[in-house]
Amino acid sequence: MNFALRTAAAVLLLGAASPALADIKIGATVSETGPASSLGDPEAKTLRMLVEEINAAGGVLGEKIELVAYDDAGDPNKARTFATRLIEDDEVVAIIGGSTTGTTMSIMQVVADAEIPFISLAGAIEIVDPVQQWTFKTPHTDRMACAKIFENMKAAGVTKIGMISGSDGFGASMHKQCLQIIGDYGIEVLIDETYGPNDADMTPQLTNIRGKEGVQAILNAGFGQGPAIVTRNYGQLGIKTPLYQSHGVASKAFIELAGPASNGVKLPGTAILVANLLKQDDPQYAVVSAYKKAYEEKTGSPASTFGGYAHDALRLLVDSIGRAGKAEPAAIRDAIEQTKGFVGVTGVVNMSATDHLGLDLTAFRMLEIKDGDWALAQ
Amino acid sequence: MRLSSSKHLTLLVLAAIILIAPFGFPSNFYYRIGSLIFVNGLAVTGLVILIGFAGQISLGHAGFAGIGAYACALAPQYLGLHPALAMLLGTALSAAIAWLIGRPILRLQGYYLAVATLGFGILVSMVLANEAPITGGPDGHEVPELGLRKLLETIGLDLSNAQFWYAFTGLFLLAGTWLALNLHDSPSGRALRALHDSEIAARTVGVDVTRYKLSAFVLSAVYASLSGSLLALMNKFITPDAAGFLHSIELVTMTVLGGAGSVPGAVAGAALLTMLPQVLTVLQDYEHMILGLIMMLVMIFMPSGLVPSLSRLLRGRT
Incomplete structure (x- = not known):
């Protein structure tokens, strides 16, 4: 009878396999399955696609990026466990994720204790208001x-x-x-x-x-x-x-x-919905059409706003690592906070110590439905 | 009465594992997994009493976990209670609700009981999700710090947060296991097991079937409620998922997988289903398939659950 207990303990001791030799490790926990999978699935696909793309272009600071991604199925308890695992076991320098407000809220406490920068993909304004030192987010708020x-x-x-x-x-x-x-x-x-x-x-x-x-x-x-x-x-x-x-x-x-x-x-x-209506001189034109084209070629499904959040989070993070000059959590956090004029799929990001979202109303386009399709409204 | 002789051994082995395992922990993540196993194990031990001993099914026990969890989230805010007292309040509330709803629904049997308890669990999670002004709704609610760790620090016991919760939940599991093992051998435990095998026979020999069923239901609700409270206090954040249907199913699966009638089986089932998803992440897309496969294989080749089947196998060899 105690055999099972011992086996359980042995499995517990061995745990997961030891991590591979590190490049720059970025962690992600998104809701690929479960009730929020319509958000998490395009997010995970976007992250994987972009990491490949960035590495093919030479990575950042001369090193490749390694993405460690877990599926929390929209369960805040699992999200917390995976965030702990990313920090303690995988030793990532930053975390992207939290497809829902619930999962984000439980990750926020873990990153605050461990002092690891975290970019959330969830909507609620409570995530950045009041501002938490280690938490940022890319989606616009209600x-x-x-x-x-x-x-x-x-x-x-x-x-x-x-x-x-x-x-x-x-x-x-x-x-x-x-x-x-x-x-x-x-x-x-x-x-x-x-x-x-x-x-x-x-x-x-x-x-x-x-x-x-x-x-x-x-x-x-x-x-x-x-x-x-x-x-x-x-x-x-x-x-x-x-x-x-x-x-x-x-x-x-x-x-x-x-x-x-x-x-x-x-x-x-958001701009991605009306990518084909954007004018060439629109500040987001290049970013939005490049992402849309790459995503749709890679996955065969239409690009969504949610994938856009993940795109912005990863690009913003890699951009910040480059500006920080070193892959250390504190330096990356400071660099994210100093982001100015970063053009993403969702909007143009200008972070500050009091604004960890950094979007203004230009991130939204007023749309009107005409003849069963989107049009820019006036 | 085999279990009676090995009762202390079971407790001793469990305590030893809890004590020795941390020496092999490379990081705080393993303490977290350990704590989750203990928290789940506690709720599953309660279900062993209900399902394994008394033979009554419940698909709604996460509802009690939700009540325990939200008591710790809401009572400190609205009633100004200390989280530890909130935990007791949640336990009392769960016991009272279990007693109230147990009286009518425990008259039902089999599928009907399963559906009635299922309804209760869904009801609790719906109330928690819909009463957003009070509970915070689907986005969840913060839970205050228990503060016990700081107290231990002042008397010179300096534990990291993860270590503290590992030890604290481990103690609860040990206490829960001790209680369940004692119950198993007590006259009440025998009465419960008698009505598990045949209600009519049990009634014939003078067992107050209604009362024993109700006590088992209330006791298991208390276990579930405490487990919910511990989870909430450990995570310092709670969402209605804790009371959700999926969590109820997960608890019953752990119970059956470990061996419904076996108290150490509860811990084994909880350990298996808590650790497997973590170990299987390396398989990426096949994770859920392999998890399902392992569960099916266990049930096909070990129909009475992990611990009873393995112990029978070991005894056969010696």
Whole structure:
């Protein structure tokens, strides 16, 4: 009976095989499988592709990069274990990862204790506000999406809106952050409706909004199928007030789900969605089209915003290692913080001691759906 | 009564392994894996009492782990409780809930009981995910520092964070194992095992079936709750995944893989399923396939689980 216990102990002692001779080791833990795999899968593919690319071009500081990537399946507990493993066992100089806010939050504590720079791929503003010394992130925040939408509304003279939000994590978070900044744009919410993540019909909520006197625009904060249903119901009810969607549905799948009713819908999206619409003199043109082309050739699937986050994280990290002049965690951290004018797929990054995100509103493009495809809105 | 004679030996061997293993640890990562094995092992020991001793299935025990975990996250914030007291509160709450829901649902048997407990687990994780203003929702909630490590430092016992949690969770596992082993040989344990084999026979010889089933359910809920609390305090962060359906299944798998009726089997099952994913990362894309294959092979060739099958094999040789 005790044999099994001894075997268990022996396996525990031996553990994983000893690490290979190190070049510059960069660690990653993303959610390749599990509920967040639509984020983690393109992220992991992007990281692997870019490391190959960078090494083929001679690496950084004359050394090759070795990527140690684990799949945390979206489980924060696993993410924490893998972060510990990356730092203690693989002895990486920096970590990229945390596809979701939950996994990021549990990695943040580990990197803070071990003093290893960490670039997160998750959306929540709490990751960089308040600023944590060792944590950075590349994705724009919900608050920035709200700001972009309100900026557009303000320019169109809209001052009174109706809101309809999903009650899931994304919808609730965006709803909260939109309300925090809406006053800065002189816009007020006259009517505030919600729907459940699995609801199949939002006609009642939209009828309420339609019936409300003075509503000049409708904003739908949501993720997944909800916004597509809202858009279809919006079309069925023949509502004339303009509809704004969030960056949560900035994908081709949304246009297909929502059907013809989606024509005229406006939403903030990233440059990669409209790569073919970017002008040659756009600052992001070269980076976005190069990444899109390489990714689509390598994987055969369309490039996504999420892969873009991973692209920016790795490029930013390698760029910082180059500027630091040595592959030491503290030096790399300082170099990341001093990043200025780094052009990524998501936007132009200017970090500082008080801003570990470094993006401004130009990271978002206001898009409009026209004839079943994206167009740049004005 | 073989186990009775080897009870102290089992405890001794377990204690020795916990004590000696760190000498072979190259880094803190191994302490972390050890602590995770102990935390899972604790919950699985509870399930051994419920599934192995009493013969009742539960697919919702992660729900109790979630209650224990969120008690440590929320009680310090809203009630101003010390995390250690929050852990006790979570345990009491889990026991009370287990007692309340156990009374009606333990009348069910087999599949019906499985589905009822499954429903309970999903309910807990849904409440934790949906009550975002209180629980932080799917993005999780921070858990305060237990502070015991600092206390130990002042009396001259200087442990690193990973070492402290290894020792602390190890002690809990030892205590849990000791309790379960004692229960196994006690009159109550025999009553439980009697109703495992045949409820009718047990009732005929005067065993209060309802009461014993309920006690086993409550006790296993306490184990799960403590394991959830420890995980939350160790990670200092918790998300509703801790209460999730997948975690429940993982716990039952560990129980069955190790050997449902065997207390050391609980630790072996927890150790196997905690370590394998770490060892198998070298296989990259085939990781999940190999993990499934190993689990299938264990169940095909060792149908009564790792520890009982291996010990039978060893006894056969001597």
